[in-house]
Amino acid sequence: MITFYNSLHHKQQEFKPITEGQAGLYTCGPTVYNYAHIGNFRAYMFEDLLKRTLQFCGIKVKHVMNLTDVDDKTIRGAQAAKLPLNEFTQKYKDAFFQDIKTLRIEPADVYPAATDHIPEMIEIIKVLFEKGIAYQAEDKSVYFSIAKWPRYGQLVHIDQDQMKSGARVSMDEYAKESVADFALWKAYDEDDGDVAWDSPWGKGRPGWHLECSAMSMKYLGKTFDIHCGGIDNMFPHHEDEIAQSEAANGVKFVNYWLHCAHLMVDGQKMSKSLGNFYTLRDILEKGYTGREIRWVLLGTHYRQSLNFSFKALEEARTALQRLDALKTRLKENQQVNDNNQDQNVDKLLEDAIENFKKALCDDLNISAALAALFDLLRELNKLMDDGKCLGVNAKNALETLAKMDTVLAVLEPDHDDQVPQEIQQMAEDRQAARKAKDFATADELRKKLDELGWVVEDTPKGPRVKKK
RNA sequence: GGCGCGAUGGCCAAGUGGUAAGGCAAAGGUCUGCAAAACCUUUAUUCACCGGUUCGAAUCCGGUUCGCGCCUCCA
Incomplete structure (x- = not known):
């Protein structure tokens, strides 16, 4: 029996896959505007452990991880680098794959990119319009109306009235019917440069949450087993994913939500200003x-x-x-x-x-x-x-x-631990000196080897040379 | 203000009702020419604090203190 703590129900539950012996796994991937930091990798590492554990238990996992390659940060980054968006993000996609290889994280089966799934996202918005849940505001952006979806708040219990006033409500969102409504389609803005797609609601780009709904549905089905991410993605990201997916599909979105906690550095939150920010x-x-x-x-x-x-x-x-x-x-x-x-x-x-x-x-x-x-x-x-x-x-x-x-996945050494010829020779010279009871020479050779980064261990079967 | 998580030995960290895993560090020992590696022994009568439930609590309940996270796009 496998049990997981399911964020959806705030308790540990037995894992029962939809299809016996198989699991559909969706994990929120990187926004490719920079090198990922070790906090990001903490989450990917947890997901790797989860996936490998399922496999260890004989469950076949289909793993999908998205690549967010269009949002405010990627657009801003591409503009600063004076590169087309896709060229800019490609660099960080490549870096990401290199990094997970370094960390021995098993690659996902599919890495869908947001920019490759615009039509799928538009389809979802159409359905939400048909159901009367989406609306286009004065600013031409399309929003999801929380008021039309009473089941909003399954994952995080947010009491609208108790929200700290002015916490982080951005100024440009007055166009929405309610502050809690979230963007499905963001209308084109001059700041977006040449990043835009056509849609029935005009030029623009998709809202962030929508990509995960569209791509998980496409590759794992309307209802799937496990969805993971960092705890900070619970709200609003995952909450919004549930809302738009279930509103559009009329079926349950995800059975098990697993969230990992944050990474701290030397007891403090990792931040650039504290100088404890590491990629x-x-x-x-x-x-x-x-x-x-x-x-x-x-x-x-x-x-x-x-x-x-x-x-x-x-x-x-x-x-x-x-x-x-x-x-x-x-x-x-x-x-x-x-x-x-x-x-x-x-x-x-x-x-x-x-x-x-x-x-x-x-x-x-x-x-x-x-x-x-x-x-x-x-x-x-x-x-x-x-x-x-x-x-x-x-x-x-x-x-x-x-x-x-x-x-x-930690037992194989990182480097090729072949002992170089000259090191082997020194170890043999030392052994010869030991045999001749010339311990002064032997110890000197051992010291030299140590300085070169090698350790000699004498065993009954002879000396053993190891990298330090 | 609301919601949620946490507090266990020098450090890291398991344990959610039956009497404190494991890692790192430290000390002593065995082995060794000396080391290294390995092994053995030692290191929390005690689990932030105060009450309660119970035959019995680190574990459950109430309260307090401290730390952290989220409250509109940060894994």
Whole structure:
């Protein structure tokens, strides 16, 4: 049984897909006007964990992630860069795909772009007009009338009267019948430059929320299983998506809504003015690797705000090295010929996988899942210290780790850890010196290797060279 | 003002009624030429605070304090 905390009902519920063994997943993707920051990636990482967990449980996932390539920010950005909109956004689409690869995030099946789905969006607006829910205001923009849709507010309970006056009501929205009404179609404005499409209501561009309704419907159907995003998208974005989709289609939009909490940096909200604003690239430049960043983003439960820090990255490095060391030892043990399957090892591996799965199926309890992994690590090391877990047993252990890694995706080292010839030579020279009891030379060589970023570990089978 | 989330050891972080997982850090030990790695041991009678329910509460209820988020286009 898999359970998730469903934002729609404010409680944890058993996940029951519409079609047995399959899941339709829609996740709000990036607005491609800049490099995505690590807060954005926290959300994509949570979605990756969700998807991999479903797959781990044998569910086939169809994953759709939109690319918002037309909105105020992309238009402004393209103008500032003096580029056509599509050229400008292409750069950031490319960067996004590069970044998710660095973080080992499994790509979605479809990445629909808003600008490729204008006709689909126009269709929805037509239907809403026919139903009398959409209206065109004096400013020529088309809005969704909340007053005509009493079910508005399923996700977030907003009391219009209690809204803090003047909170963030922009000045140019006086044309709407009600402040809560949201734009389906934004009438052309001179500031939009050459960005415009024709519609039955005149030149303009689609409202932001509409793309998700149109594209999720197109690729996943009118009702689908899971919709994800950051908690800040609950209102108004997701609320509006529900309203327009259900009003247009007359059926339930999404069965399970999952939202992840924010990422903080050193205990504070990430912001440019505080100087704690990081893109993935910023952190890579500081010498951290994709999987170290992945480890940190993955390590906190998705509904808990995640405190990102460089200390956490350092800790990630140490923890990952421990996992790497385990794999190295198992691979060495695998070389030993032993076909006797040890019952204790089998039991250990079974329990580990079971605990791991149980944890993830409980609303993606990553902490408990990692605990299962580390419990296994300790037990396997203990066995190997005693000269056990050889041959087929080591092979089975490696397979168990690989299975866990289909969800975690952190076990393979980032770099090719091939030891260069000269480093290998130095290690061999050191070993020769040790044999000759010339420890002064041996220690000096070890120090040199250390300075070059390599560590030598002496084992009964000879020295082992590893990247630091 | 309204709505929602959170407060667990030096740091990070599980645990939602039966007596505190895991990671990092630190100290001691085994091993080692010395290290490294690995393993063992130690580190919260206690879960922000005050009441209540209960045989029993970190877990449920009420209140208080503090922190965070959302309240019209920020993951």
